[in-house]
Amino acid sequence: MTSDPDGDDRFVAPPRWVGPSADPADEQFGDVVDSTTLAATDHDAVLVGEPYDGAVIGRRGAADAPAAIREELAALKTRHLAGSTPPTLGDLGDVVVSDGDVAAVQRGLAETTRAVHALDALPVFLGGDNSLTVANVTPLLDRDVGVVNLDAHLDVRRVRDGPTSGTPYRQLHDAGLAGYVCLGARHFETAGPYVDTLDEWGWQAVPAEAVGGGGVEGAVDRALDALSEVETLYVSVDCDVLDAAAAPGVSAPTPGGLSTRELFGIVRQLCADPRLRGVEVVECAPPLDASGRTVAAAARVVAHALAGTAVDADTGAESAEVTG
Known part of the structure; x- marks a missing residue:
């Protein structure tokens, strides 16, 4: 990537999108995603890369995810089997991450994301760590706002020597987050006091096994x-919500997680909710997965999220209602 040619020093200009297929019947995301800017975008949704993993508690590598997810997404076909018209998609590029400790990075980035949220477009953030x-x-x-956090972990640790990838929802709770559900949580992966914290706050965890059952x-x-009472919905997908066999390239892979098929269906249905105001994919660490399975899943999460937001022009039915 290069610096933004329009002079917005908050972003590094995105790469040129190209669909790799030579078959003229193959419309791929690489054929339809446009490079754009905050000042010029008129898209339904925008990609925002966040190449940072300085707060990871365990294994790093998530800073490489935005570029890898883009590359994988470029090769995917745009057509969902429901036939819904896909939303128009622009790419704002990668945010410029400020120097400093994690708290300073969070503060600086929030100023940029505030400008992104001011757009009419749905932001799709490509992390980066949690x-x-x-x-x-x-x-x-x-x-x-309420958050559905698709995650193996609750991420409500206490902030001790500064924020980490394990503290975001405690920080947001203290700042006024109205509601929270962790969907896909694993037994035996979170300390007991943090499970109790969720109960004290009136927040909920839906274990991964509930999806199977x-x-x-x-x-x-x-x-x-x-989250029926909240005005606004935000969907966060931590790639470690997937079973370790499906997503080895995460900071903390564990068994007992969701299958990719389950995750895609959940994301598609959540993103059909008209209150949706943002989506993120975090904790995908390409260097930790030589097979590429984790990046492949992360890019398809983006595609299914976009499919969920699409409304069939003829029937008015969200594509999320299609089974499979």
Whole structure:
């Protein structure tokens, strides 16, 4: 990437998007994504890269994810089987991450994300580590926002020597987050006091096994029912919500997680909610996965999120209602 030619020093200009297929029937995301700027965009949704992993508690590598997700997404076909018209998609490029400690990075980035949220377009943030959720959600706190966090962990650790990738939702709670559901949480992966904290705050965790037992639709219903009173919805996808076999390239891979098929269906249905004001994919670490499975899943999460926002022009039905 190069600096933004329009002079916005908050972003590094995005790469040129190209679909790699030579088949003229293959419309790929690389054929339809436009490079854009805050001043010029008129797209339905915009990509925002956040190449930072300075707050990771465990293994690093998530700073490489925005570029890798873009490359994988460029090769995906744009057509969902429902036939819904995909939203127009622009790419603002990667944010310029300020120097300093994690708290300073969060504060600086929040100023940039505030400008992104001021657009009419839906922001799709490509992380980066989970600490950036604070910056991505903070500009929405005046809108009575609730978060569905697709994650193996609750991420409500106490802030001790500064924020980490394990503290974002405690920080957001203290700043006024109206509601929270962790969907896909794992047993035996979170300290007992933090589970108790969730109960004290009236927040909820839906374990991964509930998806297998009650199905995707039941899990989504539980999450949205818990957030039925909030005005605004934000969806965060931490790639470690997937089973370790499906996503080894994360900071803390664990068994017992969601399948990719379950995750895609959940994301699609959540993103069909008309209150949606932002989506992020975090904690994808390409250097930790030589097979490329984690990046492949992360890029498809973006595609399914966009499909969820699309409304069929003829029937008015969200593509998320299509099974499979």
